[in-house]
Amino acid sequence: FSVLPALSVDGIVALDIFEGSVNKELFINFLRDQIAPISTPWPGPRSVVVLDNCAIRHDENVRRIIE
Numbered sequence: 001f002s003v004l005p006a007l008s009v010d011g012i013v014a015l016d017i018f019e020g021s022v023n024k025e026l027f028i029n030f031l032r033d034q035i036a037p038i039s040t041p042w043p044g045p046r047s048v049v050v051l052d053n054c055a056i057r058h059d060e061n062v063r064r065i066i067e
Helices: 024-038 060-066
Strands: 002-008 011-018
Touching: 002 024, 011 024, 024 060
Parallel strands: none
Antiparallel strands: 002 011
């Protein structure tokens, strides 16, 4: 199983658990369906997204969803 969590100062704000490993499609769906709806423009709450340097995060769709 794999876990995709999103954390804020309030704790876990989004979570996806699924069988198998994370791929670009699953990650983009997680961003689009769970992170984007709860994000706000800078400097509002939940306006900063921090990602690691995993190759699947280097995608133009990821950038479009977050920006």
